[in-house]
Amino acid sequence: MHSISPADFAAILLSLKVGVTATILSLPFGFAAAYLLTFKEFRGRVVLDGVVNLPLVLPPVVVGYLLLLLLGQNGWLGALLNAVGVRIVFTWRAAVLASAVVGFPLLVRSIRIGMEGIDDKLIQASRTLGAHWYDTLVTIILPLSFKGIVAGSSLMFARSLGEFGATIIVAGNIPGVTRTIPLAIYDYAGAPGEEAMALFLCLVSVVISLAVLVLHESLAMRLARRREP
Amino acid sequence: MKLAVEVVKSFGVFRLAAAFSSAGDRLGIFGESGSGKSTLVNLLAGTMPPDEGAIFLDDECLFSREKGINVPPEKRRIAIVFQHPHLFPHLSVRGNLLYGYKRCAPENRRIDLESVAGILKLEGLLERGVNNLSGGEKQRVAIGRAILSNPRLLLMDEPLSALDDELKFQIIPYLKGVCEEFGIPFIFISHSMTEMRLMAERVIVFEKGRIVQQATADQLARLRMPTSQVGYINLLKLGPPRQVDGLYAYSWGGGELLLSFPVRRPDSLIELSSKDIILFKRHPEAISSRNLLRCRVVATFEAGNRTGVEMDCGGERLIAEVARQAAVELEICAGGELFAAIKASAFRELG
Numbered sequence: 345m346h347s348i349s350p351a352d353f354a355a356i357l358l359s360l361k362v363g364v365t366a367t368i369l370s371l372p373f374g375f376a377a378a379y380l381l382t383f384k385e386f387r388g389r390v391v392l393d394g395v396v397n398l399p400l401v402l403p404p405v406v407v408g409y410l411l412l413l414l415l416g417q418n419g420w421l422g423a424l425l426n427a428v429g430v431r432i433v434f435t436w437r438a439a440v441l442a443s444a445v446v447g448f449p450l451l452v453r454s455i456r457i458g459m460e461g462i463d464d465k466l467i468q469a470s471r472t473l474g475a476h477w478y479d480t481l482v483t484i485i486l487p488l489s490f491k492g493i494v495a496g497s498s499l500m501f502a503r504s505l506g507e508f509g510a511t512i513i514v515a516g517n518i519p520g521v522t523r524t525i526p527l528a529i530y531d532y533a534g535a536p537g538e539e540a541m542a543l544f545l546c547l548v549s550v551v552i553s554l555a556v557l558v559l560h561e562s563l564a565m566r567l568a569r570r571r572e573p
Numbered sequence: 574m575k576l577a578v579e580v581v582k583s584f585g586v587f588r589l590a591a592a593f594s595s596a597g598d599r600l601g602i603f604g605e606s607g608s609g610k611s612t613l614v615n616l617l618a619g620t621m622p623p624d625e626g627a628i629f630l631d632d633e634c635l636f637s638r639e640k641g642i643n644v645p646p647e648k649r650r651i652a653i654v655f656q657h658p659h660l661f662p663h664l665s666v667r668g669n670l671l672y673g674y675k676r677c678a679p680e681n682r683r684i685d686l687e688s689v690a691g692i693l694k695l696e697g698l699l700e701r702g703v704n705n706l707s708g709g710e711k712q713r714v715a716i717g718r719a720i721l722s723n724p725r726l727l728l729m730d731e732p733l734s735a736l737d738d739e740l741k742f743q744i745i746p747y748l749k750g751v752c753e754e755f756g757i758p759f760i761f762i763s764h765s766m767t768e769m770r771l772m773a774e775r776v777i778v779f780e781k782g783r784i785v786q787q788a789t790a791d792q793l794a795r796l797r798m799p800t801s802q803v804g805y806i807n808l809l810k811l812g813p814p815r816q817v818d819g820l821y822a823y824s825w826g827g828g829e830l831l832l833s834f835p836v837r838r839p840d841s842l843i844e845l846s847s848k849d850i851i852l853f854k855r856h857p858e859a860i861s862s863r864n865l866l867r868c869r870v871v872a873t874f875e876a877g878n879r880t881g882v883e884m885d886c887g888g889e890r891l892i893a894e895v896a897r898q899a900a901v902e903l904e905i906c907a908g909g910e911l912f913a914a915i916k917a918s919a920f921r922e923l924g
Contacts, residue, residue, distance in 0.1 A: 463659060465655055465657070465659040466659055466661060468615075468618070468620050468646075468653070469653065469655070469659050469661075469718075470661075470672070471619075471620060471645075471646040471647055472618050472619075472620065472646050472647075472649070472651060472652055472653050472722075473647075473652060473672050473673030473676060473718065473719070473722045474647045474650075474673050474676030474677055474722055475647055475672075475676055476645075476647050479647075479676070483672075484661060487663045488662070488663060
């Protein structure tokens with residue numbers, strides 16, 4: 345049996361890095377999308393809702409392939425980024441993007457649930473007490489949907505840890521560069537005699553996921569306690 | 574306060590079409606649920622735009638479809654006290670109270686936290702979380718929060734409906750007191766005639782999205798006497814009681830009224846329905862009612878098939894109602910004398 349190699353550690357660290365980066369980068373967009381879908385009536389709302397939720401129903405491989413078409417050398421966004429010297433595909437950034445796109449609907453859904461629980465009258469009260477819409481957004485909607493934001497972030501991070509299909513297509517499976525835990529498990533599972541390593545990485549996944557769950561629960565409990573001083 | 578409103582707003586089959594102007598500081602909007610009262614609140618506060626029309630407050634245009642003006646809610650300085658307190662759950666009592674104050678331009682800040690907390694008896698609660706307050710405390714914080722935003726108009730959208738009777742009549746003095754103390758004009762919205770009489774001067778009656786009546790609160794109560802199940806409610810303020818043979822004697826109108834119960838609070842209002850007063854032309858020989866008052870008729874008014882009789886009883890006013898035929902038989906006319914009999918058990922303490 346193989347001992348834990350620096351590449352395995354790199355895979356674990358990369359998974360964490362990709363998950364954290366994808367979650368942090370998606371949060372403002374997820375919050376904005378949830379806000380628009382919850383509180384605003386506008387033309388194209390149904391289209392936005394559909395686009396946001398599409399990755400939830402599409403096979404991740406399809407999402408990966410579409411991202412590849414978009415960001416590849418001949419894709420319109422890829423060509424644009426290439427021109428300014430930014431390469432996305434087959435780098436860890438591609439893994440972040442794949443995770444962000446696939447996890448985005450989960451993030452938005454959780455934040456929306458949080459926002460939908462906010463009484464309209466609180467928003468009305470805030471506005472009539474002199475708050476501009478952005479003031480209400482920051483001082484009422486943001487704190488009151490915080491539980492949804494925490495839940496959505498946990499879900500998104502967890503989804504990112506498990507992301508495989510889109511990542512392998514758009515980021516590849518380059519050890520030390522784009523090989524995350526699921527890709528490493530895939531490699532080990534296919535190689536004879538490496539089952540123990542596959543199992544070890546599975547265990548690491550379980551530990552990280554449990555840690556996220558515990559963190560989420562403790563944050564939720566602290567929030568609940570803060571509401572009842 | 575000068576308010577001029579001419580608005581139209583439709584939602585599906587419901588249509589609110591209201592045009593009125595008011596110059597008083599205590600305006601009442603009366604109507605059953607679904608009559609358009611709350612829609613009017615939203616239109617005035619700016620949280621919903623009218624389909625057509627214009628709204629002017631103290632000669633400032635807040636909305637005009639024609640001129641393309643729609644002042645946003647945060648610029649109108651019109652605060653709302655809702656039916657439920659709707660306090661911000663993530664803020665303390667102090668945080669809630671100061672929410673509007675902090676957002677009010679410094680030149681408009683004439684009411685401060687200390688004075689409002691004093692009047693509303695909130696001093697000891699300022700650092701508490703709002704989820705740990707009683708129903709009455711929550712509503713007092715909601716009133717304080719609205720007042721502290723230093724509004725030029727306060728909208729009270731059924732602020733007492735969610736409270737039980739006892740709490741309701743405990744909150745009224747706070748509502749009135751705080752508005753009078755700081756000179757804040759208000760619009761009081763309710764479907765309760767008693768609340769209306771306690772809070773408002775002039776009342777606009779809404780029915781199915783239209784204005785059907787405008788009168789003073791007392792005129793309205795008289796007009797509604799024949800259709801109201803409880804008749805006209807006389808609201809009495811009584812002095813301290815004295816126990817007499819199992820009954821309670823209260824000084825009132827230069828004499829005494831006998832009631833079957835002691836009041837729970839010294840500032841309580843006692844209600845007496847116009848239907849519970851029996852009138853006699855001459856002093857009866859003997860009656861079971863414990864109160865027999867000599868009264869002078871001030872005026873009479875027709876209300877449906879009833880005649881309302883406004884009487885002076887030692888400087889206090891009472892309104893009784895009799896069938897028209899009875900009024901003719903008793904020859905009731907202004908200036909005449911009557912005897913009013915009231916059972917000790919006919920009174921009820923408000924709250």
